[in-house]
Amino acid sequence: MRTRLIGLLVAGTLCALSLFAQKPKSKKEIEALNAINAATTVDDRIKAIDHVLTSFADTEYKTILLTMAMQLEEQKGDFAQTTFYAQQLLDADPKNSNALATMALETAHHTREFDLDKEEKLAKVDKWAKDAIEDSKTMPKPRADLSDEQLDSMRKDVQSEGYEALAISATLRKKNDDAITNFKQALSLQAKQDPGTQLRLGQVYIDSGKFDDAATLFDQALNNPISTAQVKQIATAKKAEIAKLKASPAPAPKATQ
Numbered sequence: 183m184r185t186r187l188i189g190l191l192v193a194g195t196l197c198a199l200s201l202f203a204q205k206p207k208s209k210k211e212i213e214a215l216n217a218i219n220a221a222t223t224v225d226d227r228i229k230a231i232d233h234v235l236t237s238f239a240d241t242e243y244k245t246i247l248l249t250m251a252m253q254l255e256e257q258k259g260d261f262a263q264t265t266f267y268a269q270q271l272l273d274a275d276p277k278n279s280n281a282l283a284t285m286a287l288e289t290a291h292h293t294r295e296f297d298l299d300k301e302e303k304l305a306k307v308d309k310w311a312k313d314a315i316e317d318s319k320t321m322p323k324p325r326a327d328l329s330d331e332q333l334d335s336m337r338k339d340v341q342s343e344g345y346e347a348l349a350i351s352a353t354l355r356k357k358n359d360d361a362i363t364n365f366k367q368a369l370s371l372q373a374k375q376d377p378g379t380q381l382r383l384g385q386v387y388i389d390s391g392k393f394d395d396a397a398t399l400f401d402q403a404l405n406n407p408i409s410t411a412q413v414k415q416i417a418t419a420k421k422a423e424i425a426k427l428k429a430s431p432a433p434a435p436k437a438t439q
Contacts, residue, residue: 204242210238211238214230218230224254227250228251228255248281249271249278252268252271252280256284261291261292268281268284269285278317279337282344283310283340283343286306286311286344286347289306290346290350290351294354308347311344311345315341318337318340319337321337338372339371339373342371343368345371349382349383350382353382353386362386365382374408375402377406377409377410377417380400393424393427396424400417400418403416404421
C-alpha cells in the first residue's frame, strides 16, 4: 500500500505546531503531542497518538491525529485497525476524502469474488470512492505553509485511490471495460505511477484478451524505478504467461444445433 502525500506532510511535521491552525490547550497536551514525534517505532507512535486522543478529548488535533494513525496502520497492513481509524475520522469529519478513499480502497482489496456479502461490500466501495473523488476537489490545506501545487498533488492522490477502488470493484463484477477505464484514470493522476496499479491493469488486459496491452503494462512495471523484487517477479511471470497464451491455438467455435 502506498503512503499518501498528505500523510507524509502531516505525520512528518507535527512537531512544528505553529504551522497548524489548531492550538494545544495546555502544557501537558504539548508534551503529549511532542511524544508522538519522539516515538521511534510505528507502534509506539500509534500508542502516543491514542494517548492524546484519550487524555485530551477536546484536542483540536483530533482529525490530524486520526489521519496519522489510519495511515500508520495502513503501512503496517492492518486492515481492521486501518478501517477502525478511518471510521473514527469519518465520524469526526464525514466529508474527509482521505478517510473515504482509504475505506474504499482497503475494502476493495479485502473483498473476494465468492464472498457472500460481495455486492454489499462493493456498493460501499463505490459510494466511498465516488464521494472521495468529489470531496477531494474542495480538500483544504492541512497546513497553511503548503503550496497550491502540494495541495493539488494531495487531491490527485486521493482521486487516484478512488478510481483504483472503482476499478477493483469493476474487476470483481467482471466488468473489464469499466475496470480498464478506472485503472487508467488512476494511473494518470499518480505523480509516480504505482507498479501495483500497473500489475492490476495488466491482469485485466489479459482477462480481456488484450495481450499486447497487458505486455506493455508489465514492461512498465518491470522498468518502474520504485518496483520491488516481488513486483518484478510477478511482471516477469505474467509476460511468460502472455507468451504461452499467444502461442496457444484459438479454441474452435462451438457447433450450433
